Amino acid sequence: MNELFSAVFKFILTLVLIPVIYAATILFGKHYAQFSGVQEDFFYWGIWFFVVVYIFVYQFKGVQDAGRKIVSGIFGFVSFGKNFFANIFPFYFFIIMLGFHVARNVFNVKNYNHFFLFFGGFSIAMHVIETAGELQSQEKGLVKPNYYFSICLVYLFSVFFIILMMNLLTSIFTFPKYINGIIKISNDIFIMFWKGFI
Template sequence: MGEGLIFIAKIILAVVISPVVYSCALNFYDHLDVYPTSLIEFFRWGVFGFVLVFLFVYPFRYLYQFGQNVMTGIFKFLTPLDRAVARVVPFFTVVILASFYIAGKFFDITAYVHYFMFFAGFSMAMHILLLAQELQGEEASFIKSSYFLRMSVYFVLSVCMTVLLLDLAVWKWTFLKFFSAMFEDARDIYMLMVRRIL
């Protein structure tokens, strides 16, 4: 009885949070346009590139797991939240964008900018897709209530973290604009749902 109620509660929460997930994904794609076009096109190609490689060539599970282990080790002082933080913060995206920022301060990296952005998008997509696989594998039930809820939360937080990382890399503060647009779109969906129900 208790497990059944928890299962139903997780499904309801996943449905309730779904407008936020939708708004987050939609606004993230649109929000990328605030960054220099010469940079962000390669970021998008990196995302697309990972999806193709993941589907047809190699899944990169060992590389993803290495990143998770490093992040868990770094945030070990936050136990038992260390694993959750590792799932929110995309390790390789952090490394790539931090390297881009630091290298740009000391060297002329104009000829290499597209590599940084491509692999930033590549690593961000790797983090999201392999995290989804990992969470699915942790739940044996056919209807994965915990997966839907946890993945929704991790997805939103990971996207927010990526926007912050891009802001830091290009030294342009846009996170509040992204968050505001995401909040407004999610609110509009909730209001529409309430009007339909009532």
């Protein structure tokens, strides 16, 4: 009975998160374009390059698992949440963006921005897609409420983390504006659906 209640509850939460994911996605491009001196196309090319390689050439499960183990080790003191952090924290993206920050803002080296952005896009795509595969394999059955809910959180955290890291890189703090935009669009969608059912 408890498992059924948990499954139904997570399924409902997933439905609630769908408008939030929609808002976060459509606003992402607008906010990303605000970061001056950042060649945004290279980031998107990195994402698409990973997708092509993943489908036709190689799946990076071993690479992603290594990153997950490192994150699990770092958060090993949080016994109840180390798997959560391992799934949700984009380890390789963080390392690449940290290197980008040091090169750009500490050593004032800006000739390699496009490389960092390309591999940043590549690594975040690897994180989301490989984590989705891992989470999906953990749940049997046609309907997978735990997977739906978990991958929604992984996706949202990844998008939020990208914006936060770009804020750090460019010293343009747009995150509060981004969150407010998500709340507004999500609220409009909820109101539209509410009125549609009344």
